[in-house]
Each structure stands twice: as structure tokens, then as C-alpha cells.
Amino acid sequence: xxxxxxxxxxxxxxxxxxxxxxxxxxxxxxxxxxxxxxxxxxxxxxxxxxxxxxxxxxxxxxxxxxxxxxxxxxxxxxxxxxxxxxxxxxxxxxxxxxxxxxxxxxxxxxxxxxxxxxxxxxxxxxxxxxxxxxxxxxxxxxxxxxxxxxxxxxxxxxxxxxxxxxxxxxxxxxxxxxxxxxxxxxxxxxxxxxxxxxxxxxxxxxxxxxxxxxxxxxxxxxxxxxxxxxxxxxxxxxxxxxxxxxxxxxxxxxxxxxxxxxxxxxxxxxxxxxxxxxxxxxxxxxxxxxxxxxxxxxxxxxxxxxxxxxxxxxxxxxxxxxxxxxxxxxxxxxxxxxxxxxxxxxxxxxxxxxxxxxxxxxxxxxxxxxxxxxxxx
Numbered sequence: 001x002x003x004x005x006x007x008x009x010x011x012x013x014x015x016x017x018x019x020x021x022x023x024x025x026x027x028x029x030x031x032x033x034x035x036x037x038x039x040x041x042x043x044x045x046x047x048x049x050x051x052x053x054x055x056x057x058x059x060x061x062x063x064x065x066x067x068x069x070x071x072x073x074x075x076x077x078x079x080x081x082x083x084x085x086x087x088x089x090x091x092x093x094x095x096x097x098x099x100x101x102x103x104x105x106x107x108x109x110x111x112x113x114x115x116x117x118x119x120x121x122x123x124x125x126x127x128x129x130x131x132x133x134x135x136x137x138x139x140x141x142x143x144x145x146x147x148x149x150x151x152x153x154x155x156x157x158x159x160x161x162x163x164x165x166x167x168x169x170x171x172x173x174x175x176x177x178x179x180x181x182x183x184x185x186x187x188x189x190x191x192x193x194x195x196x197x198x199x200x201x202x203x204x205x206x207x208x209x210x211x212x213x214x215x216x217x218x219x220x221x222x223x224x225x226x227x228x229x230x231x232x233x234x235x236x237x238x239x240x241x242x243x244x245x246x247x248x249x250x251x252x253x254x255x256x257x258x259x260x261x262x263x264x265x266x267x268x269x270x271x272x273x274x275x276x277x278x279x280x281x282x283x284x285x286x287x288x289x290x291x292x293x294x295x296x297x298x299x300x301x302x303x304x305x306x307x308x309x310x311x312x313x314x315x316x317x318x319x320x321x322x323x324x325x326x327x328x329x330x331x332x333x334x335x336x337x338x339x340x341x342x343x344x345x346x347x348x349x350x351x352x353x354x355x356x357x358x359x360x361x362x363x364x365x366x367x368x369x370x371x372x373x374x375x376x377x
Contacts, residue, residue, distance in 0.1 A: 008254040008287040009372045011340070012045050014053045017249045020231055021058045027243065029220035035062035035084065035207070037228035039070055044292075044364040045232060045250055046373040051077040064226055068093055071102045084126065086226075088136070094118035103162065107136040109153050116158040126163040126205065127153060129192060131185040133169045143191035150196060163205030163223075164193060172212035172237035182217065190221055212236035215243060234360040238350045248348055250364055251340025252371070254287040256305075256332055259325065268322050269314025274299055280326045283310075285336055288319040292367040293338060296356035305336050307343020339363075 024034060037043075042050035047070070054060040055078040063078065065071045066087045074083050084103040091114035097104050098121040106112045106125045115123055127150050130137035140146040154161050166189045170178035186208060193206045207224035209217075214225045215236065229236055233248035261281050268274045268282065285303060289295040298315040303323050310323040323336075336342075339349055349363040 006255070006286075008252070008291050008338075009374055010045075010367055011251045011253065011374050011376055012049065013249050013251075013376050014049070014057075015377055016233065016247055017050065017053060017231070018058055020233055020246045020249065021054070021060070023243050023245050024214060024225070024227055024231065027214055027218050028225055029218075031220045032209070032218075032222055032225050033062055034060055035064050035224040035226045036060050036231060037064045037086075037226055038074060039064065039066035039086065039228075040365050043228065043232050043361065044367045046375070047073060048077055049373070049375045054078075055081060062224060064228075068096060068102070072096070072100055075100050075102070089115075091115050091118045094123060095120065098123050105136075105165070106153065106159070106161075108138065109149060109156075112153045112156050112159055116156050119158055122158050122160045124160045124162055126165050126207075127161060129164060129166045129189055131166040131188040131208075132181060133167045133185075135167070137166065143188055143195055146188075146192045147195040147199070150192070151199065151201065154201070161203070163203045163207065164189065164196075165205070165207045165224075168208065168210055168213050171210060171217060172240060174216075174240060182213075186217075186219065210236075216240065229361055232364065234348070234364065235350050238354060238360070248340070250349070250367075252287075252293075252338040252367060253335055253340070254285050254338060256283045256325075256330055256334045256336060257286050257320070258284040258332055259330060267314075269298075269317060271315055274314035280324055282313065282322050283325045283330060285321050285323060286319070287338060288317045288321060290318045290368060291371050292363075293321070294352070294356055294363075294366070297352065300355050301352065302347065303336050303338055304340075304342035304345055304347060305330055305334065307345055309345060309347075310336075 036054050038047050041047050051074050062082045063074050064084045064086050068089045071083045071085050094115045098119050103124045106127045128137035130139045138149050168182050171182045189208055205223045207222045209222040209225045211228050211230040233246055235242055262276050263279050266276045287293050295316045301312045302309040305328045308328050310325050313322050313324050350360040353360045353363050
């Protein structure tokens with residue numbers, strides 16, 4: 001038996017990732033390139049294998065990360081790529097941004113000056129505009145005032161400004177008020193860009209489309225589509241469909257370690273939250289909340305065993321959980337599916353997220369490092 005089959009593992013389908021990328025490419029205009037968002041270890045899928053596949057097999061040139069450490073890792077995997085740091089880099093590391101030819105998001109005039117002060121070489125950057133996310137970026141009442149500050153930042157020595165960008169807050173919503181809000185965000189950055197162009201200031205990039213923007217309101221004015229969650233086959237919002245053919249890239253599996261019969265009155269797991277009201281057959285599965293399978297799924301979640309759904313009973317433990325297999329012919333050593341397809345049924349990360357009140361992003365990002373990733377082409 002292969003080492004990873006002894007307990008729990010995640011299977012990552014690189015071929016499905018490639019199919020997702022092709023579908024997304026067809027959504028974009030020729031003016032828009034994909035910027036693959038690979039922060040947080042490629043949303044838990046494993047950044048090395050994901051980046052190398054995207055770079056070598058899918059011809060993805062642009063990558064987005066959260067921080068400098070992630071950027072340096074991607075530079076190692078994809079030597080000639082364009083790597084963009086979405087988040088904050090302490091100014092004292094500005095010299096490393098320049099050294100590794102990274103593009104840094106600039107969030108204020110003060111930040112721009114601090115970066116420039118700490119580097120002997122020019123730093124490539126895009127300037128962030130806060131059009132309504134309320135997180136980071138230049139905040140102004142009018143596009144004219146925003147353009148003024150951008151123009152002022154461009155005067156900073158050792159900064160090479162190559163673009164402007166913003167981030168949508170509710171592009172994954174079809175509520176009319178939210179659609180209007182996103183329209184306002186989009187108009188603000190486009191108007192700012194137009195004003196700068198009229199001042200003979202031109203950039204290589206203006207970008208604002210995230211996964212939701214790419215799927216639901218694709219706009220050729222955005223030169224980059226910063227594609228994250230949909231690239232991995234999950235929904236930006238579970239209430240809205242994603243393009244046909246896009247499917248999850250990751251599945252998570254484990255093994256049954258023990259099968260036994262319990263009788264009426266027997267309790268299962270910590271806290272005695274489950275007591276059998278009849279004779280039943282239960283199985284212990286080698287996965288738990290330390291693997292990223294949430295304790296909130298206790299007595300709520302289901303696991304696929306030979307294509308049939310089996311309910312979790314009692315509390316999910318750190319390394320194990322128990323399921324009701326009364327209606328399934330199973331034995332120790334059998335493989336079960338926590339996320340993914342088995343037979344004619346499928347359990348998605350989005351489904352699990354709905355059970356314990358979060359989003360699919362958190363589910364896949366939360367699959368812990370002790371769960372090996374197995375890559376399938």
C-alpha cells in the first residue's frame with residue numbers, strides 16, 4: 001500500500017484544472033489575460049504543482065499572491081512569470097521585491113515613499129484604488145482626486161508604476177442593489193483611468209475582475225482577470241451557477257479503520273452527543289478536524305462509502321470520526337470520499353461549507369498540511 005493510503009489524502013486533478021482554465025479563457029476577450037491567484041498554497045491545492053502546471057501546460061504568465069514569501073516561491077517555480085503581490089509587504093523588504101522582479105500593490109502615497117526609501121533598485125508596482133471594498137487602497141470621493149494622487153505617486157523615484165486595480169465587494173451577487181454597487185465600483189476605476197489617459201498617462205494594466213467578475217460581468221476593459229476560486233472549480237457564491245464544465249479540482253479521501261456493531265443505548269464519541277436508538281453498524285474513518293475536516297460537521301455531515309451517503313454520528317474527533325454504515329457492505333481498509341465524486345453521487349466543498357455556515361474557499365484552504373496532496377494528470 002502506498003504511504004498516503006494508510007490514512008487521509010487529497011487528490012488534485014491537474015487535467016481538470018486545465019479544463020477549467022480553457023473555459024475561463026473563452027470567457028475573456030483577447031484583451032484580457034488570466035492572472036492565476038495562487039495565494040494560500042494555491043487555495044490549499046499545493047502551490048508548487050499548481051503553478052508549474054499552469055505555467056508549463058496552460059501557458060499562464062501572470063500569478064497573484066498574498067505576500068513576499070509566496071511570491072519568491074512562485075518565482076522559483078515559474079522563472080519568467082509576472083508575479084503580483086496583492087497584499088502588504090513591509091517596506092524594509094523592498095529590496096527583495098526588486099531583487100526577485102516582483103510587482104507590488106501600492107496602497108497609499110506614504111507606502112509608496114517608504115518602499116522607495118528602502119530599495120536601491122526600481123520597484124515595479126500597480127496602484128490599488130479602494131472603490132468600495134473598504135480594505136486597502138486610495139480612497140477618494142471623485143475619480144479626479146484619485147487621479148491626482150496616482151499622478152503624485154508616479155513622481156516617486158524608484159517606483160515603476162505599471163497599472164491600477166481595484167477589488168469588487170459583491171460581484172458574486174445578483175441582488176439589484178449589489179449589482180448597482182459593483183457598477184459604481186467599475187465606473188470609478190474606469191473613469192479614473194480615462195482621466196489619466198487624457199493627461200497622457202498610460203498604463204500597461206487596469207484590472208478589476210475577480211472570479212465573480214470574470215464569470216458574471218466580464219469586461220474587456222480589464223486587462224487581467226484575477227481568477228481564484230473558480231479556477232479550482234468552486235463557486236464564488238453558491239447561489240449562482242458557474243460556467244458549464246468547470247468542476248472541482250480537489251477531492252479528499254480517507255480509509256475505514258474499524259467496523260463494529262453497536263446496540264440501543266450505546267454512545268458514540270466525545271460528549272455522548274449520540275446515543276443509538278437501535279442496533280446499528282458503524283465505521284471509524286481515519287480523518288478528523290486536525291486534517292481540516294471541521295468539527296462543525298459532527299452529526300451533520302455525510303461521507304460517501306461505495307457511492308452511498310453515510311451520516312456522521314457523534315462528534316468529529318481530532319484524527320477520527322464515526323459514520324453509520326448499517327446499509328452499506330464495507331470493511332476495514334475500504335476507501336471513503338469526504339469531498340469529491342464516488343459512483344453517481346458527489347459531495348463538494350461548497351456543500352460542506354453550507355452545512356457549517358462558511359464558504360467553499362475556507363473549506364479547501366483549511367485542508368491541513370498533514371493531508372498529502374496526490375496529483376493526477
